[in-house]
Amino acid sequence: MSKRTEQQRAITDEEIIELYWHRKEDAIPLTDKKYGQFLFRIAYNILHDKLDCEECQNDTYLGVWNAIPPTRPAVFPAFITQIMRRIAINRYKERTSKKRIPSELTTSMEDVDNTLCSNSSVEAEYEAAEIGKIISDYVRSLSDRQRYIFIDRFYLAEDIETISADLSISISTVYREIEKIKQGLRLHLERNDIFI
Amino acid sequence: MKSYILIDGISHLDADLLAEHLQKKEKLKNKAKSKRKFNLPKWSAIAACFALILVSVTFILNDLLPISGGEFGEFKINLSEVEYIGEKTNTEKLQNYLSDHEKEILSRVSQAENIGMDFLRLSDKGVEHVTLSEKTNFINYNYITYYVISNVGSIVASVDLFSVDDTFNYTITLGGPAIDELNKVLLQNPNVDFVLIYIGPFTEAIIAPDNTIHFLNGKRDLIVEENIDYYSFFNKGENVVNSSILE
Numbered sequence A: 001m002s003k004r005t006e007q008q009r010a011i012t013d014e015e016i017i018e019l020y021w022h023r024k025e026d027a028i029p030l031t032d033k034k035y036g037q038f039l040f041r042i043a044y045n046i047l048h049d050k051l052d053c054e055e056c057q058n059d060t061y062l063g064v065w066n067a068i069p070p071t072r073p074a075v076f077p078a079f080i081t082q083i084m085r086r087i088a089i090n091r092y093k094e095r096t097s098k099k100r101i102p103s104e105l106t107t108s109m110e111d112v113d114n115t116l117c118s119n120s121s122v123e124a125e126y127e128a129a130e131i132g133k134i135i136s137d138y139v140r141s142l143s144d145r146q147r148y149i150f151i152d153r154f155y156l157a158e159d160i161e162t163i164s165a166d167l168s169i170s171i172s173t174v175y176r177e178i179e180k181i182k183q184g185l186r187l188h189l190e191r192n193d194i195f196i
Numbered sequence B: 001m002k003s004y005i006l007i008d009g010i011s012h013l014d015a016d017l018l019a020e021h022l023q024k025k026e027k028l029k030n031k032a033k034s035k036r037k038f039n040l041p042k043w044s045a046i047a048a049c050f051a052l053i054l055v056s057v058t059f060i061l062n063d064l065l066p067i068s069g070g071e072f073g074e075f076k077i078n079l080s081e082v083e084y085i086g087e088k089t090n091t092e093k094l095q096n097y098l099s100d101h102e103k104e105i106l107s108r109v110s111q112a113e114n115i116g117m118d119f120l121r122l123s124d125k126g127v128e129h130v131t132l133s134e135k136t137n138f139i140n141y142n143y144i145t146y147y148v149i150s151n152v153g154s155i156v157a158s159v160d161l162f163s164v165d166d167t168f169n170y171t172i173t174l175g176g177p178a179i180d181e182l183n184k185v186l187l188q189n190p191n192v193d194f195v196l197i198y199i200g201p202f203t204e205a206i207i208a209p210d211n212t213i214h215f216l217n218g219k220r221d222l223i224v225e226e227n228i229d230y231y232s233f234f235n236k237g238e239n240v241v242n243s244s245i246l247e
Helices: A003-010 A013-021 A027-047 A050-067 A076-098 A104-115 A124-141 A144-155 A160-167 A171-191 B002-011 B015-036 B040-064 B091-113 B177-188 B230-234
Strands: B070-072 B075-077 B120-122 B127-132 B139-150 B155-164 B167-174 B193-200 B203-207 B213-215 B240-242
Touching (some): A076 B002, A076 B015, A144 A171, A160 A171, A160 B015, B091 B167, B155 B177
Antiparallel strands (some): B120 B139, B155 B167, B193 B240, B203 B213
16 A cells, blocks of 8 residues: 555545644645545546646635635535636636637536526626526436436536446436436426526 | 536535535445455455366266266266276285185175175185276276175175285175175076176176176166177176176
C-alpha cells in the first residue's frame, strides 16, 4: 500500500472540515489529496481543458475556504462537488461567450433545451433555485437507476460509456433511459408552470 | 444562453440527492475494483475443488469401467491386465517358500472354514498373473494363484502369492461367489482346460475352448462375437485352470 493511499484513508471528512473550521491551511492540500482527482474529473467533463480544470480546482479550494466557516457541510464531498460544478459552469459560460467548445454539459441538455426557451436573465439565479427545487422533486420520483443516470449525466456530466459501465447496462439502455428522463422532466416542469 | 437556466437549475439540486448519489457511485466503483482484483483464496479454492472432482472422477471411472485396450463388443478388456504367460519364475525358490508356509496357510484356512487340516491340501499348480506393459512389451510378474483343495475335490480358498524383493508374500481369499462359481464350472467340466482371465479389480472370468465365458465375480454382460476366438486369444499355452488342479 502506498504512503499516499494510507494518508488518504487516514484522514476523514470530519477532520478536514475541522481544519477548515479552525482556519488551518493544511485543509487545502488534504482536500486536494483526497478529492483532487474527483474534482478534476467533474471539471473536465464540463470544460474539456486541463488548464481550466486546474484553475477551477484552485478556485474551488478557495471557495471552500471562504465557505467554511460559517457553513458546516453535512456531506463534504457533495458540498465541494456543488462548488466545483458552479465554478466550472461559470468558466464554461465565460469560454462559450467567446467561442463554441464541445462539452458533455451542452450535449446532455440539447434535447431538453429544444423544448424550452428562456426569456429572462435578470432573475436567473432566483429562477434557477426554484427550478432546482422542482427538479429535485422530479429526481426523487425517479427509479434508483434513473436517478443515478440523471445525476451522473446532468449534474456530473459523465459520458454515456461511463454510466453504462458503472451500472453494468448497455449503452443503448442508458440512451433509452435518458430519453425517458428528459421527456419526464419536460412534462414535470410544464406541470409546474415552468416554461423557461 | 437559454440552456443555462436549466443547467443552473440542476446546479441547485438538493445536496442530499447529490450526497446519496456520490455514495452510490463510490460503492459501485469499489465493487468494480474488487471484481477486477485477483482473488487468490477464491481461485485457489476453485482450483482445489476442480482437482478433487478430477481425481474423484478418475478413481470412480477406474473402478467402474474397464481400462481401454483390447475391445470386444461393448466390453473393453485391458490387455495389460489379462493373464499372460511369459516371465519365468524361479520355481525352486517358489516351491521352497510354499513348503515353508504350506502348514501356516492350511492352518489358517482350516480354522476359518472349520475343516480339519488333514482334509486340506495346496494345489500343485498355480495360475500365473502377469501384466504386459502395452508400451514397452515388458512383462511384469504380478502374482500366482494357488488353490486350497478339500479332500472331496473342491476349491476352498485361493492363495495369491506375491513376489516381494527376493522372497514372497501371500494373501488368502476364503470362499465367496468367485470360488463357488469356479468349483461349479470345473466340476461340471472335468476334462476341460479353462483360461482364467483377470479383467480388472474383482472381475475374473474363465473361458472354455468353445469360447463359453463364465464370470467368476463382478458379473458383466459380455457381447460375444462369433468371429473372435477368445480362448485362443487369451490362452498362451500354459495359463489354464482345469480339473487337474482338483485332482
